Amino acid sequence: MTMPISRSAPDILCIGSVLWDIIGRSTSEMQCGSDMPGRITRLPGGVAMNIAMTLARFGMSPAVLSSIGRDAEGEELVTACGHLGLDTGYLYRSEDLPTDRYMAVEGANGLIAAIADAHSLEAAGDKILRPLVAGPLGTIETPYSGLIALDGNLKLALLDEIATHPAFAKADLRVAPASPGKAERLRPFLLHRRGTLYVNLEEAGLLCQDVFSDSAVAAKALLARGAARVLVTDGGRSATEADESGHRTQVPPRVTVARVTGAGDTFMAAHIAAEARGEDRDHALASALRAAATYVSGEPPL
Template identity: 25%
Template sequence: MTDREREVYDLISQNPMISQEEISEKLKIARSSVGVHISNLMKKGYVLGKGYVLKESPYILVIGGANIDIEGYPTGKFQMKDSNPGVVKRSFGGVGRNIAENLAMLDLDTKLISLVGDDSSGRDLLDYCKRRGIDVSNVEVVEGKSTSTYLSILGAEMDMEVAISHMDIMDGMDERLIMKKQNLIRGAKLCVLDTNLPKGVIEFLLNNFDVPFVVDTVSLEKSRKIEGLYHRIDVLKPNLIEAEYISGVKIEGEEDVVAAGERIHELGIKNIFISLGKDGVYYKNQAESGFIRPPKTEVVGSTGAGDAFLSGVVLGRVLERSIEEQAMYGVANSICSLESKSNIPEDLSRKKIEEKLEEVKRCNFTKSI
């Protein structure tokens, strides 16, 4: 499917009764061209006939942040209130966007709902996402707004000295926008949310759409946004601090991790994956629970490991694996990230994660509860 065919397809999916004239107006192309694109979609099997009956294709929908990450660090001693010789790096980030890229690289049909500004950063971000296989036709470009940007300055020891987060564009993610995308949301096989979304939007999504929701807590503060909504969440991935807060259980050892997982499950969350950092993950649902330990890994970078883990879990769920193997997929994908200089490895693939999965299995560190 070409980019233009994708745009036509998405308009039809949102409104199966849309006319060719309406499509031509929305896409600013000739009506005759619309007819050619629809004919091609029919030949390829995406559109099945008159009335624009669409072939159902399972897809993962990610709703969350997309931003530009700018990171600077000195090549010598760091001096405050002075110009420091060093290195500045620019990359594409955002929890939701990172997860979407992981999923697309793992050969899953992935669509992203987010907001970017009408600036060069927004255009660069969208172009990059398209190259990585993410369907960004539902990312809204907001006039007069700047694309979300996160600027961090690291010290000589590569610890953050100061950061500035410019992400007010996400305030525009509201119920109106969600309702505009309601057919897309209802048609998703899974819907991944990150808690950078406004609290009201998270509540609206969880209370009004009957699709399996996978939620990344992002941080302790942002995890508070899902209080009272636990029963609507299919998958949750907290770290130890977030799990302690949600469960009310003080975590000082493995027995406490088990107790916290049990309590979180009692709150209504169906599948829990508590990240233990370098010690792996604890998983829990109605039928199974246990620990997965990672093989020894040479860590090159750690910033993308959490997003990679959740993406691996989603892959395991799509493949209808047990929760234990879903956790293994998560650990396998996080290892791919840890061993890479980039948040998301350039060579990430389904084959690569399957190879890492075998390493995780060979460790034989699974301990059932």
């Protein structure tokens, strides 16, 4: 069994995809069928992983709950997690399931195409939640009461279970879809009015089955659909945080875009870290937008 990297308890749990990101980037604009020179990198990735890495850079102590295979790629990934300051002691390690991967192509004009191969995470199902249901992190009788960052790569049935399971009743759930294609998996959190949802404008539209002109309109629509609290981003145009007490909209700093994959995860992690530091809602939103803008520009988000 992989042991935690430290004896201290994690101050946030990141549940979802932990995999290898294989990203091809070109400095030229690209279209369907383009064949361009560029760079191809392989880095630890996945929504839960990206959030955890950024949280660690902001001084938090995240643990990852996911499925990683016992293949060579899995061993490399667990080692990489440890080097990045992540607690891997609660991972589900399967002998039969391979380590998941994500592949994307980016041009100067943004994301061209991507494929997420998270089948092993889906196949593992509720096995990744055992530390929260049967200890040591929590049980049904003594539920975990800290922060949880949750991504939508999990199956809809499992997300619905998390939204209603007594082991999660006291947790501060922060939830994001893995991609627009999986945004509708977050419907249980609207239905049961649970958690804080982090979505972009397209994902908000899919959840509400509508098209929105800006982040403020989308945020209000999500609240009307049952969301307890939302943060809606709209690229470089605006971002809105809202709950029943009110809403606030801010415009991110202008930067030259060097990368886009992982920007939403960086925004979410930076916002969680800002609130964990005690920042009020206006300052936390501003901190998250600055971190995301810095990331998109190609610099580390600190």
